[in-house]
Amino acid sequence: MAEPYRLTATGALAQFNNGSLTVEEYATSLLQHIDERQPVVKAWEYLNHDLVLSQARALDQIPKEQRGPLHGVAIAVKDVIYTKDMPTQHNSAIYTGSNPEIDAASVTILRSSGALILGKTCTTEFAATVKGPETTNPHDPGRTPGGSSSGSGAAVADYQAPIALGTQTGGSTIRPGSFNGVYAFKPTWGAISREGQKVYSLILDTLGLYARSVEDLKVLASVFGLKDDRVPEVKEDGVRGLRFGVLKTMVWEHAGPGLKDAMAKGVGLLKARGAEVTEFEFPSTFSKLPDWHTIILKSDGRTAFRPEYLTAKDQLDQSLIEHVEETHGYTRRDYLEAYDGVAALRPKWDEIASRYDAVIVPSVPDEAPEGIASTGNAIFNSMWTALHVPVINVPGFGGQNGMPIGLSLTASRYHDQALLEVAKVVGEVWEKEGGWTSKL
Amino acid sequence: MAEPYRLTATGALAQFNNGSLTVEEYATSLLQHIDERQPVVKAWEYLNHDLVLSQARALDQIPKEQRGPLHGVAIAVKDVIYTKDMPTQHNSAIYTGSNPEIDAASVTILRSSGALILGKTCTTEFAATVKGPETTNPHDPGRTPGGSSSGSGAAVADYQAPIALGTQTGGSTIRPGSFNGVYAFKPTWGAISREGQKVYSLILDTLGLYARSVEDLKVLASVFGLKDDRVPEVKEDGVRGLRFGVLKTMVWEHAGPGLKDAMAKGVGLLKARGAEVTEFEFPSTFSKLPDWHTIILKSDGRTAFRPEYLTAKDQLDQSLIEHVEETHGYTRRDYLEAYDGVAALRPKWDEIASRYDAVIVPSVPDEAPEGIASTGNAIFNSMWTALHVPVINVPGFGGQNGMPIGLSLTASRYHDQALLEVAKVVGEVWEKEGGWTSKL
Numbered sequence: 001m002a003e004p005y006r007l008t009a010t011g012a013l014a015q016f017n018n019g020s021l022t023v024e025e026y027a028t029s030l031l032q033h034i035d036e037r038q039p040v041v042k043a044w045e046y047l048n049h050d051l052v053l054s055q056a057r058a059l060d061q062i063p064k065e066q067r068g069p070l071h072g073v074a075i076a077v078k079d080v081i082y083t084k085d086m087p088t089q090h091n092s093a094i095y096t097g098s099n100p101e102i103d104a105a106s107v108t109i110l111r112s113s114g115a116l117i118l119g120k121t122c123t124t125e126f127a128a129t130v131k132g133p134e135t136t137n138p139h140d141p142g143r144t145p146g147g148s149s150s151g152s153g154a155a156v157a158d159y160q161a162p163i164a165l166g167t168q169t170g171g172s173t174i175r176p177g178s179f180n181g182v183y184a185f186k187p188t189w190g191a192i193s194r195e196g197q198k199v200y201s202l203i204l205d206t207l208g209l210y211a212r213s214v215e216d217l218k219v220l221a222s223v224f225g226l227k228d229d230r231v232p233e234v235k236e237d238g239v240r241g242l243r244f245g246v247l248k249t250m251v252w253e254h255a256g257p258g259l260k261d262a263m264a265k266g267v268g269l270l271k272a273r274g275a276e277v278t279e280f281e282f283p284s285t286f287s288k289l290p291d292w293h294t295i296i297l298k299s300d301g302r303t304a305f306r307p308e309y310l311t312a313k314d315q316l317d318q319s320l321i322e323h324v325e326e327t328h329g330y331t332r333r334d335y336l337e338a339y340d341g342v343a344a345l346r347p348k349w350d351e352i353a354s355r356y357d358a359v360i361v362p363s364v365p366d367e368a369p370e371g372i373a374s375t376g377n378a379i380f381n382s383m384w385t386a387l388h389v390p391v392i393n394v395p396g397f398g399g400q401n402g403m404p405i406g407l408s409l410t411a412s413r414y415h416d417q418a419l420l421e422v423a424k425v426v427g428e429v430w431e432k433e434g435g436w437t438s439k440l
Numbered sequence: 441m442a443e444p445y446r447l448t449a450t451g452a453l454a455q456f457n458n459g460s461l462t463v464e465e466y467a468t469s470l471l472q473h474i475d476e477r478q479p480v481v482k483a484w485e486y487l488n489h490d491l492v493l494s495q496a497r498a499l500d501q502i503p504k505e506q507r508g509p510l511h512g513v514a515i516a517v518k519d520v521i522y523t524k525d526m527p528t529q530h531n532s533a534i535y536t537g538s539n540p541e542i543d544a545a546s547v548t549i550l551r552s553s554g555a556l557i558l559g560k561t562c563t564t565e566f567a568a569t570v571k572g573p574e575t576t577n578p579h580d581p582g583r584t585p586g587g588s589s590s591g592s593g594a595a596v597a598d599y600q601a602p603i604a605l606g607t608q609t610g611g612s613t614i615r616p617g618s619f620n621g622v623y624a625f626k627p628t629w630g631a632i633s634r635e636g637q638k639v640y641s642l643i644l645d646t647l648g649l650y651a652r653s654v655e656d657l658k659v660l661a662s663v664f665g666l667k668d669d670r671v672p673e674v675k676e677d678g679v680r681g682l683r684f685g686v687l688k689t690m691v692w693e694h695a696g697p698g699l700k701d702a703m704a705k706g707v708g709l710l711k712a713r714g715a716e717v718t719e720f721e722f723p724s725t726f727s728k729l730p731d732w733h734t735i736i737l738k739s740d741g742r743t744a745f746r747p748e749y750l751t752a753k754d755q756l757d758q759s760l761i762e763h764v765e766e767t768h769g770y771t772r773r774d775y776l777e778a779y780d781g782v783a784a785l786r787p788k789w790d791e792i793a794s795r796y797d798a799v800i801v802p803s804v805p806d807e808a809p810e811g812i813a814s815t816g817n818a819i820f821n822s823m824w825t826a827l828h829v830p831v832i833n834v835p836g837f838g839g840q841n842g843m844p845i846g847l848s849l850t851a852s853r854y855h856d857q858a859l860l861e862v863a864k865v866v867g868e869v870w871e872k873e874g875g876w877t878s879k880l
Binding site for chain 1 (some may be wrong): 548631668
């Protein structure tokens with residue numbers, strides 16, 4: 001039998017349920033594995049073994065009939081999300097040792113469902129810069145795991161946690177998902193409370209979820225109350241008959257060989273399995289979307305980081321100082337044009353996406369770049385964040401250096417459950433036939 | 441000389457500056473006044489005399505050249521906004537004694553400017569119900585001070601603080617402003633960080649500010665970094681030549697005699713002083729705005745209160761349980777129609793408002809109702825919250841029972857500074873000639 005630390009959430013739940021594993025045994029296995037790997041991967045900003053074990057033991061005391069839907073499942077939390085019993089430090093010297101002693105809404109929901117909160121994972125500063133933390137890519141420590149949810153993506157890929165929370169304002173959930181070869185899910189904006197995670201941009205910030213299986217994401221979706229208007233069909237026949245759009249987007253010029261190859265393979269496999277695939281382009285009205293995202297982000301950053309700017313400017317990253325000082329030069333009029341422009345595109349995109357079961361789009365320009373100084377480029381992600389739509393990175397392909405490259409599936413807003421069902425059958429095809437397999 | 445507790449913020453700053461008053465003397469005066477009035481007005485949820493006095497003494501130690509723009513100014517904080525040294529309890533049994541030990545963004549900015557945080561003021565549950573806290577209207581303890589920022593509005597009216605923070609998701613800042621006869625300012629959505637205040641609806645929640653003078657609001661606007669694209673003209677000639685729109689709105693049927701009278705008087709006074717006043721109606725495309733606000737509010741409430749629902753449903757108000765359980769029956773499609781519908785109206789409103797220096801709209805249906813069980817009706821406020829525009833309640837009129845009734849000035853988004861300048865000259869006219877004077 002595999003070591004407990006290798007279990008998915010669903011796998012662990014089954015073993016807790018049939019009595020073959022205790023939460024304490026499970027937690028012990030995870031902690032031992034983390035201890036071995038932390039010196040290389042450095043995914044964790046804070047991890048308290050005693051706290052984890054005492055909570056694991058407490059969970060073991062709960063009678064079976066009173067257990068929650070995530071009973072005992074270990075969850076890593078990005079260190080921009082409040083946890084009442086651990087510090088939340090945002091990778092900022094300003095918040096060293098800061099411990100607000102309150103749970104973020106997401107953490108409250110997870111705990112109330114029986115989850116075991118493991119610890120806090122490394123992030124870029126306030127999840128708002130592309131300067132990497134010390135975390136490395138578990139598949140190659142010479143490469144970035146992406147960011148800003150660096151530790152969360154790396155921990156799930158490296159079997160240090162089956163589930164992790166991230167956030168996304170540009171590409172902070174999907175990019176690490178692709179670079180680390182795991183499922184990453186950014187639900188519809190507003191569908192899960194973002195209370196208790198650091199604000200960068202209210203209209204962009206979204207909670208993100210990592211897992212190594214779609215089944216696990218479905219359990220999370222249920223716990224978080226994601227609910228489409230229509231209960232989605234469970235696909236019994238794989239991808240056969242499903243309608244996929246393919247959209248390379250207006251920034252396809254950024255695609256490297258790894259992405260081009262993955263897109264060709266991914267589409268080819270779906271076609272070969274009987275899916276209907278239609279490539280299309282954005283209408284011209286979408287052309288300013290990437291620029292509008294930038295304008296919103298930097299302008300909202302002025303509001304978001306004013307407190308830190310006033311109290312500890314010398315400890316703030318230069319890029320964030322520039323947001324507050326408006327070196328970008330955007331006026332309020334520019335902001336409103338971008339804000340209203342994106343708002344007008346949302347229903348237009350929903351109408352386009354409603355023609356398909358899912359739309360296949362890039363996750364990243366290519367496999368994870370070398371070095372950990374920069375967490376990479378969010379150019380293929382930010383438009384979907386701005387449009388508020390659900391996005392899932394599905395792993396399955398390999399680049400020129402053997403590193404993973406995923407592709408994203410997206411849909412119209414509040415089709416989160418439907419998208420998960422599609423991601424499940426797509427993932428099965430791509431994982432089996434995509435040619436990339438984790439060696440971890 | 442008047443007692444220090446009666447000073448506006450600007451008045452207190454002048455006395456600190458010329459050395460005729462220390463912050464400790466000022467704080468002592470306020471605390472004595474609060475002690476006298478708290479048994480009747482009950483504006484405070486938490487007030488720690490020792491903490492206030494020790495901070496006042498610390499402020500007095502700061503050399504003059506290092507003092508901030510709000511040096512020593514006492515500020516009341518609505519109890520849904522985090523303060524690191526005081527509990528934040530949201531008028532919810534679930535959060536009794538809860539103390540996250542972190543400052544909300546707004547409080548960080550105020551402290552960094554030298555403000556003296558006095559204490560926490562009473563609110564309806566999570567600023568999300570209309571069930572009044574125990575706070576009474578200082579002008580008539582048999583009447584509501586409005587809500588949800590009940591304590592903040594009452595405290596400023598009753599000279600228990602010159603400045604208070606509120607929040608607005610429907611009419612929670614403007615309504616208490618009108619009922620208590622003080623200035624209340626809801627800035628453009630997104631212009632001031634709402635980080636660290638309880639979330640009800642991300643797209644609606646806005647920080648609100650109370651003061652007894654527009655000069656004080658201008659100091660706050662500067663501290664919070666509100667900045668229009670164009671530096672607004674200071675009006676040297678009163679309201680003469682200013683262009684005002686008058687918009688009774690599609691819900692004017694809710695207007696009582698007090699509002700009708702105030703609107704007639706307010707408009708008449710401006711005309712008499714040489715302003716150009718044009719009454720107009722919303723285009724028909726705005727007709728669903730009040731309903732859309734309701735749909736957004738209740739649907740977002742489902743997301744916002746899920747954590748409390750899962751952990752302590754029995755301690756949650758029935759109206760909030762109903763949000764989570766979706767007894768309203770709104771679908772995701774209904775929500776998106778409302779969300780996108782309001783988004784499309786925002787630039788349309790900006791275009792309309794740009795024809796005027798300000799648009800005069802109702803603040804409330806009438807003077808504060810009797811009893812404190814309900815905090816009143818937000819029907820005239822919620823549309824402006826949804827449109828994200830700046831709104832200022834200007835006091836000045838009296839109703840049939842001698843209670844205050846204000847009117848609101850609004851404008852297009854990010855014309856906060858310009859609106860303050862207009863409010864100043866309008867307020868001067870209405871206060872002098874409006875016939876209502878506080879007896880407190």
